[in-house]
Amino acid sequence: MxxxxxxxxxxxxxxxxxxxxxxxxxxxxxxxxxxxxxxxxxxxxxxxxxxxxxxxxxxxxxxxxxxxxxxxxxxxxxxxxxxxxxxxxxxxxxxxxxxxxxxxxxxxxxxxxxxxxxxxxDMAPHIVERELIALSDGKGGERPVLGMFLGGAGLADTMLYCRHKIYPLGLPNWLAHGLTLVLSLAGVLTGRDARFLPPVSRELTVSVTRSGVKQGRFSLLMVTTLQRLLFNGSLVPAGMPGGSMQMLLIDRSFPALMRAFAAGMSGRLGRRALAGVHLERSDEIRIEGARSSVILDGETFEADTGRPIVLRPTAPVPFLRLAA
CATH class of the missing domain: 3.40.50.10330 (Probable inorganic polyphosphate/atp-NAD kinase; domain 1)
Structure with a gap:
């Protein structure tokens, strides 16, 4: 042993x-x-x-x-x-x-x-529980894939662009991520598709249990069960009703991105409604769109029209937290 x-x-x-x-x-x-x-x-x-x-x-x-x-x-x-x-x-x-x-x-x-x-x-005081995200087609035919952070819409396109176009340049991680961010923001600001920019995000339909359907082009989609993520805080305020999965969805709009960024930096994200910024907690999220990629903890999956990706939380599982 x-x-x-x-x-x-x-x-x-x-x-x-x-x-x-x-x-x-x-x-x-x-x-x-x-x-x-x-x-x-x-x-x-x-x-x-x-x-x-x-x-x-x-x-x-x-x-x-x-x-x-x-x-x-x-x-x-x-x-x-x-x-x-x-x-x-x-x-x-x-x-x-x-x-x-x-x-x-x-x-x-x-x-x-x-x-x-x-x-x-005795590890007991350091054991924390986290739900995982179970990704499947919703039909129950295959074993779901488990993870804790999903990126979709323009965020997934940008992550794939960084992986395939920027990382091969051999830049330090901080520089590769910074350059990708600048080019991504330039694409949102101009609204144009160019060979040297991340691709324009595709039309997407996001269905959230008890909240309804959101459809359009989005610059960012995040779904997570992590407790510390954006600016060392929760993505969605803990008091918000709903399920254990936190979702942030931002319209493909430079002003919407800036409003979300400013609210996150000041710790006010989720305290009041922001135009183009959608915050949810849910126990089921469906993502559908023509050849729309999502990335769950580094692995890429693709939704399609009539073939949605379905996200549900698992029961809590134990992790060992190292911080005091």
């Missing part, structure tokens, strides 16, 4: 430089069982093996896509008798949204030392 099981993806961007340090650290710690995968298809076998060592906590060391695939297998693969152990996430990858939500920032070795410290004591 191991106190900590660490699942690493050597191909995630952060691990290209950090994995040798992680391997060296684990080699000197008898309480860590370290398993490496080369591709997402190996995660099922990894979870079967990890279940045999009965860890007290599972640590995920990879980008958001690795975390998404591991969470899906952990909670739907049936490898653990009863409830799976809590999950901790090391800071890694290009966005680290899930790690940041769970208080893991900075150096991954420091975070791993903190996990060991907690695992050797």
């Amino acid at each position: 191991a106190l900590v099981a660490l699942l690493s993806n050597p191909r995630s961007s952060g691990n290209l430089s950090q994995l040798p340090r992680v391997r060296s650290f684990c080699a000197n710690e008898k309480d860590i069982f370290h398993y490496e995968v080369e591709e997402v298809g190996q995660i099922a076998q990894a979870m079967r093996t990890i279940a045999r060592v009965r860890p007290k906590v599972i640590v995920l060391n990879g980008g958001d896509g690795t975390v998404q695939a591991a969470l899906t297998e952990l909670h739907q693969g049936g490898h653990f008798c009863g409830s799976p152990p809590p999950v901790a996430v090391l800071p890694n990858g290009k966005t680290n949204l899930i790690a940041q939500d769970l208080g893991a920032n900075g150096d991954p070795i420091t975070a791993l030392e903190r996990v060991l410290e907690l695992a050797r004591t």
